[in-house]
Amino acid sequence: MRIRVAHLYPDYLNIYADRGNIAVFARRAALRGHSLEVTAVEPGAALEPWAFDLVYIGGGQDREQALVAPDLAQRGNDLRRAVETGTALLAVCGGYQLLGRGYRGRDGSWMPGAGVFPLETVAGEKRLIGDVLLEADLGDGVSTTVAGFENHAGRTLLDSGATPFGKVLAGHGNDGTSGFEGCRVAAAIGTYLHGPLLPRNPALADWLLARALEHAGGEGDLEPLGDELERLAHAVSAGRARSRGGR
Amino acid sequence: MGVRLATETSAARLVGRLSRAVGRGGGTTLPGKLLWKVDPGAIDALAARLPAGVAVVSATNGKTTTSAMLARILGPRYRLAWNNSGANLASGVASTLLSATDADLGLLEVDEFALPEVMRRVRPRVVSLGNLFRDQLDRYGELEHIADRWRVAVAALPHASMLVVNADDPLVAELAEGRPQALRFGVDDPRLARPTLQHAADSKYCIRCGGPYVYVAAYVGHLGDYRCPACGHARPELDLAARSIDLQALDASVFDLVTPAGTVRVRLPLPGLYNVYNALAAAATALALDASLDEIVTGLGTFTAAFGRFERIDAGDRRILMLLIKNPAGANEAIRTLEEGRVPATLVIALNDRIADGRDVSWIWDVDFEPLLEQAERIVVSGERAAELALRFTYAGYPASQLEVIPDLREALDRGLALVPTGGELGVLPTYTAMLELRQIAVGRGLVRPFWEEAP
Numbered sequence: 249m250r251i252r253v254a255h256l257y258p259d260y261l262n263i264y265a266d267r268g269n270i271a272v273f274a275r276r277a278a279l280r281g282h283s284l285e286v287t288a289v290e291p292g293a294a295l296e297p298w299a300f301d302l303v304y305i306g307g308g309q310d311r312e313q314a315l316v317a318p319d320l321a322q323r324g325n326d327l328r329r330a331v332e333t334g335t336a337l338l339a340v341c342g343g344y345q346l347l348g349r350g351y352r353g354r355d356g357s358w359m360p361g362a363g364v365f366p367l368e369t370v371a372g373e374k375r376l377i378g379d380v381l382l383e384a385d386l387g388d389g390v391s392t393t394v395a396g397f398e399n400h401a402g403r404t405l406l407d408s409g410a411t412p413f414g415k416v417l418a419g420h421g422n423d424g425t426s427g428f429e430g431c432r433v434a435a436a437i438g439t440y441l442h443g444p445l446l447p448r449n450p451a452l453a454d455w456l457l458a459r460a461l462e463h464a465g466g467e468g469d470l471e472p473l474g475d476e477l478e479r480l481a482h483a484v485s486a487g488r489a490r491s492r493g494g495r
Numbered sequence: 496m497g498v499r500l501a502t503e504t505s506a507a508r509l510v511g512r513l514s515r516a517v518g519r520g521g522g523t524t525l526p527g528k529l530l531w532k533v534d535p536g537a538i539d540a541l542a543a544r545l546p547a548g549v550a551v552v553s554a555t556n557g558k559t560t561t562s563a564m565l566a567r568i569l570g571p572r573y574r575l576a577w578n579n580s581g582a583n584l585a586s587g588v589a590s591t592l593l594s595a596t597d598a599d600l601g602l603l604e605v606d607e608f609a610l611p612e613v614m615r616r617v618r619p620r621v622v623s624l625g626n627l628f629r630d631q632l633d634r635y636g637e638l639e640h641i642a643d644r645w646r647v648a649v650a651a652l653p654h655a656s657m658l659v660v661n662a663d664d665p666l667v668a669e670l671a672e673g674r675p676q677a678l679r680f681g682v683d684d685p686r687l688a689r690p691t692l693q694h695a696a697d698s699k700y701c702i703r704c705g706g707p708y709v710y711v712a713a714y715v716g717h718l719g720d721y722r723c724p725a726c727g728h729a730r731p732e733l734d735l736a737a738r739s740i741d742l743q744a745l746d747a748s749v750f751d752l753v754t755p756a757g758t759v760r761v762r763l764p765l766p767g768l769y770n771v772y773n774a775l776a777a778a779a780t781a782l783a784l785d786a787s788l789d790e791i792v793t794g795l796g797t798f799t800a801a802f803g804r805f806e807r808i809d810a811g812d813r814r815i816l817m818l819l820i821k822n823p824a825g826a827n828e829a830i831r832t833l834e835e836g837r838v839p840a841t842l843v844i845a846l847n848d849r850i851a852d853g854r855d856v857s858w859i860w861d862v863d864f865e866p867l868l869e870q871a872e873r874i875v876v877s878g879e880r881a882a883e884l885a886l887r888f889t890y891a892g893y894p895a896s897q898l899e900v901i902p903d904l905r906e907a908l909d910r911g912l913a914l915v916p917t918g919g920e921l922g923v924l925p926t927y928t929a930m931l932e933l934r935q936i937a938v939g940r941g942l943v944r945p946f947w948e949e950a951p
Contacts, residue, residue, distance in 0.1 A: 259699070309629075
C-alpha cells in the first residue's frame, strides 16, 4: 500500500535526525511491500492533515520553533480532526511542545500551540539532558521499552486524565518529577526522545506504521523483521540510561 | 598596583607548589586544573607576563588546525605558549601559561563555551572567531546560546584588541559590527559554491529579521556569501579573501590570499575547502600579530595536519588516513573532501559517546554519509555506539554483506588493515575519544609520536 506522510517544517525543525525517523518508516514499510509518499509542509503551505496516514513533526532550536509556531497554531483544528479520524502522528521534542496548548517562557510570554495534546509546557531553569528509558504503553495491552535521549528546558504538564506515552524507568521525562514521559492521544504520540528514536525502537516504528496502514485502509499486521542491529543498539542505549540517565 | 602584585606573588607561590605536584603526576591539564581550582585569578597574571600578549582562537570546527597553522607561521618570530595538546578548557589554558615560563606570546585554542571566561582573564591582543555550527547540544546548548555568550565576551574586549571574524558566517560576522579593530575574512570564489545548502544547515534564517537568506555562494555548511532579500542584511566587505582556489584532490589547496598587505599565492598541503577557511583565519590572526606575508606563505606552505585531522600514518606496508569527525558540519566536510579526492575502499568509522564526544549520538543522522556509502566497498563500524552507526548505514541502504560491527577499536583497526591490500590506504573516521584511543594504539605500535611531543 501507499502510505501518505506529511512531514511538517523539515526546513525549520530538523535538528537531530528527523530525516532518520522518516528513513526508518520508509525502509520498514518497503521491507513489507509498502511504500511511503512523503510531502514536506513548510509554513504557509496548504495542508489537509486528515488526507494523510501519518504526520511527522520534529524538533528545532528555540529560534526555528518560534518561527513556525504561529503557522502550526493555525492548523490546530485540522490536526485534531486528523487525529480523531485515526491519522497516526509522531511529534518529537520541540514538535511535541508545539502540539500542546502552548509554551510559557521564562519571561512569562505565552506561545500558543496547536492543542492536539492535552498539556502545557513551562520553561524551566535547568535543562533536562540525558539518556532515557521508558516503558511505553501503546494501548490494548501493548507495551514496549523505548530508549533515547532527551534535551529540553521545558517542563511539560499533562492535564489530569491525559495518557502519557510512557513511564520513566531512567531519565527525567516530561517534567523531571512526575515519572512520566510524553503523551498519547489515539495514534498520536508526542515525546521528548529525539534523534534516531525509531531506528533503535523498532516496535514503536512498527506500531505507528501499522496505525498508518490501517488509516490507509490496509491491514495493520506487519510481519516481524530480524532487527538484530536494532536490538543491539536498543540494549546499549537502554544500558546508558540505566547507568547514567538523569535523576 | 598592590592588588596585581599580590596576585602575581600568589601565582608564583602556586607555580612552585604545582610544579612539584606535576613531578609526581603528569597529564596535560593536571597543574592547570589545580591552579584553576585554587586561584583562577592567577591566570590573569600569568597571561599578563607574556611580553607579546595573547592570541585566542575559537570556533566550532577548525580551532585546533587554525592554531597549529598559526604556530607554524609564528614559530620563527615568537617563543610560544601554545596549548597544542588540544587541552582547550580554562584548566588547559592555565596549564599552558603555567609551564611556558620563557614564552613571548600566548597562542591559545579555546573551547567555545570556555571562551568568555578565558577572554575575560587573559585580555587577548587578538581574538579569532571561525564559525558556529551545531555541535554537542547536550553539552553546549543551542547555537544561539553560544552566540549570546560570545557577544557579551566581545563587548567586554578592550577596543585596542583586534577581532578576527569569519564574514561568511552570519552569527560570527555580526560580532565585529561597529568594532574599529576588526579583520573580516571569507571565501570569494563562486566556482566552488555548492548547489544547495547541506541538510540540516545552521543559520539559514536572517539574524535580523528571520527571513531566509539567499546565497550568492554557499561554501561550507551555511558559510558563504549570503544576503537577506527581506531586510538587506548581507555578508560584510572582506578584508582578507581566498580567490582563484584550486583544490588539488587529497594533496593540497592552492589559492590567492588577498590581504590589506598585498596578494600572495598560497600552497597549503592540506585538502578541503574548510582548511582554506582555517588558513584564512590563521593568516588574518598572524597579520594582526605583525607577521609578514612571506612568513604566512612559508608557514602555511610547510604545514602538516594537526593530530587526527587528515593525518597520514604509516602502518608498515599499508597506510592509515585518519579524519576526526565530531559534528555534522565537520563530518560533512571531511566526507566531501574524501569524495572530491578518493574515497578509500575500506573504512573504519568509530563512534564513542563520552563527554568529549557528546553523549548524545543523534548527530550522526544529520551527517551526509551517503557519498561514502556509495563508494566504500567495506565498512567496519566501531566504538561504544557501533550499533548506532550500523543502523545509520543500514537504513541508508548500505548492504549488510559489506558491513562489519566490531565495537573494540583495536580489533576494528586490525580488521580494517587486514581488508586493505598491501600498499593500500585505510580510511579511519573516529569521534574525538575514539581518535585519541586509535592514535594511542598507533603510538603503542611505534607508528606515530604522541601528540604532546609534536614539534610546532
